[in-house]
Amino acid sequence: MTAEPARSTACSSGAIPQPPGLSETDPSETELARAAALAAEIVDPELPVLTVGELGILRRVLPVACGGVAVELTPTYSGCPAVEVIVSDVRAALSAAGYEPVEVRVVRDPPWSSAWISPTGREKLRAAGISVGPPSEASDDSSGLVDLVRCPACGSLAVRRLSPFGPTACTALYACRDCGEPFEHLKAVS
Amino acid sequence: MTADAASGHPGMDGARAPATAAPGSEAPLGAPVTSPGLGDEPAGALRDAARAYVLGLGDDALILSHRLTEWVTRAPALEEELALANVALDLLGQARGLLERAGQLGGPASTADDLAYLRDARGFRNCLLVELENGDFARTMARQLLFSAWQLPLYERLRHSNDSALAGVAAAGAREAAYHLDHAALWVRRLGDGTDESHRRMQEGLDAVWPYAAELFLPEPFEGGLVLGALVQRELAVDPAALEPVWSATVHQVVTEATLEVPTGDWRPAGGRQGLHTEAFGFLLAELQSLRRTEPEASW
Numbered sequence: 210m211t212a213e214p215a216r217s218t219a220c221s222s223g224a225i226p227q228p229p230g231l232s233e234t235d236p237s238e239t240e241l242a243r244a245a246a247l248a249a250e251i252v253d254p255e256l257p258v259l260t261v262g263e264l265g266i267l268r269r270v271l272p273v274a275c276g277g278v279a280v281e282l283t284p285t286y287s288g289c290p291a292v293e294v295i296v297s298d299v300r301a302a303l304s305a306a307g308y309e310p311v312e313v314r315v316v317r318d319p320p321w322s323s324a325w326i327s328p329t330g331r332e333k334l335r336a337a338g339i340s341v342g343p344p345s346e347a348s349d350d351s352s353g354l355v356d357l358v359r360c361p362a363c364g365s366l367a368v369r370r371l372s373p374f375g376p377t378a379c380t381a382l383y384a385c386r387d388c389g390e391p392f393e394h395l396k397a398v399s
Numbered sequence: 400m401t402a403d404a405a406s407g408h409p410g411m412d413g414a415r416a417p418a419t420a421a422p423g424s425e426a427p428l429g430a431p432v433t434s435p436g437l438g439d440e441p442a443g444a445l446r447d448a449a450r451a452y453v454l455g456l457g458d459d460a461l462i463l464s465h466r467l468t469e470w471v472t473r474a475p476a477l478e479e480e481l482a483l484a485n486v487a488l489d490l491l492g493q494a495r496g497l498l499e500r501a502g503q504l505g506g507p508a509s510t511a512d513d514l515a516y517l518r519d520a521r522g523f524r525n526c527l528l529v530e531l532e533n534g535d536f537a538r539t540m541a542r543q544l545l546f547s548a549w550q551l552p553l554y555e556r557l558r559h560s561n562d563s564a565l566a567g568v569a570a571a572g573a574r575e576a577a578y579h580l581d582h583a584a585l586w587v588r589r590l591g592d593g594t595d596e597s598h599r600r601m602q603e604g605l606d607a608v609w610p611y612a613a614e615l616f617l618p619e620p621f622e623g624g625l626v627l628g629a630l631v632q633r634e635l636a637v638d639p640a641a642l643e644p645v646w647s648a649t650v651h652q653v654v655t656e657a658t659l660e661v662p663t664g665d666w667r668p669a670g671g672r673q674g675l676h677t678e679a680f681g682f683l684l685a686e687l688q689s690l691r692r693t694e695p696e697a698s699w
Binding site: 284286287288289290316317318319320321371372373374375376378382398 | 493
């Protein structure tokens with residue numbers, strides 16, 4: 210990689226315009242925390258009740274050369290189609306807030322775990338009719354097939370799986386035997 | 400697929416591109432700070448072999464993903480339509496990560512999109528199994544069983560690779576492959592141990608795809624022994640032959656439970672890893688690449 214010299218040239222030559230108020234030095238801790246908070250508020254387009262912070266896909270916000278920030282995201286599944294939109298939304302939000310340059314990186318290792326969903330996120334999912342188990346219920350089974358599922362409408366555990374694949378990569382389709390409610394379950398993976 | 404998502408390259412952000420930038424400037428303004436992969440990148444013949452190996456795995460995922468999307472609007476039930484599209488999406492995500500990595504391992508500078516859309520058939524290194532036409536649902540499930548039963552132990556080993564990009568794809572890919580395997584095994588058992596008609600068609604599907612699985616366990620055509628050994632030693636690759644026992648155990652168990660016969664016969668077609676594909680592959684590729692080749696400047 211020859212990125213180092215190219216970037217420092219870009220920095221000193223002013224090829225990347227520096228917004229007023231930000232120096233060419235690393236952003237301060239405060240600025241990084243503000244950037245992380247801004248990134249965490251971006252909404253997942255596939256599960257619009259959740260922010261990326263609540264879903265647990267926001268890994269880190271780091272300083273990069275020229276006073277910019279890098280945001281690291283981990284997709285829930287390899288082919289998660291929401292990643293494109295999230296990457297672009299995070300970049301737009303941080304650019305609008307004056308960060309420059311903004312890099313958004315997709316980090317695949319370690320893979321996302323459903324245990325990373327925040328307690329607030331779990332509550333919001335249930336309120337939206339999407340079942341999700343507490344982190345302790347995530348199974349050791351890598352397939353995620355053994356999973357405690359509770360009907361989000363009536364709370365019954367008497368449910369049946371209609372299909373292991375739901376409308377998004379991270380959910381499966383279930384129906385409640387007691388109240389009849391069909392619902393999505395966010396699969397436990399670890 | 401666009402590579403911008405993973406590389407963080409700001410090329411798509413035209414509004415902020417400096418007006419005075421020299422045309423064709425090589426300066427990667429927002430290039431990744433760190434290159435994923437080895438701290439000590441492979442060089443020479445080893446690098447070429449690593450690229451070919453990763454390209455083969457990426458092409459497997461890409462081409463099977465495309466085949467599975469052909470089921471969309473044609474699946475036997477809505478749930479299966481979702482299932483096949485989901486499996487295809489998982490494979491597409493894996494393909495993207497693998498092709499991005501292959502593009503970093505030498506050859507002309509290429510993104511995952513370049514590799515997917517701008518190579519001709521001879522440049523594709525996928526195994527023949529994944530390019531076979533779908534046939535009926537039973538044949539597709541037979542192909543899924545044979546492929547997933549191979550991909551799962553492959554990814555379980557590659558997740559410990561020294562190459563962090565490869566390990567990252569494999570870590571998420573392993574649990575996806577496990578899910579795909581469960582799904583395929585369920586259908587093979589249900590159809591095999593079902594009605595006379597479903598049993599007959601499941602056996603026919605299995606017979607049709609079975610000979611193509613042998614290619615998965617052949618030595619990579621580039622190796623001549625030494626290079627593959629070096630890749631395996633550096634945990635950049637898995638010896639294909641080492642996967643056969645676990646694959647065989649998985650597949651035999653499912654086939655037996657499904658009350659089906661394990662096909663016999665000595666015909667073992669191969670050549671996909673050398674770019675020698677079946678007749679059906681040209682038609683697949685024409686459709687896969689038609690938009691990009693017709694409208695090279697198209698963007699979202």
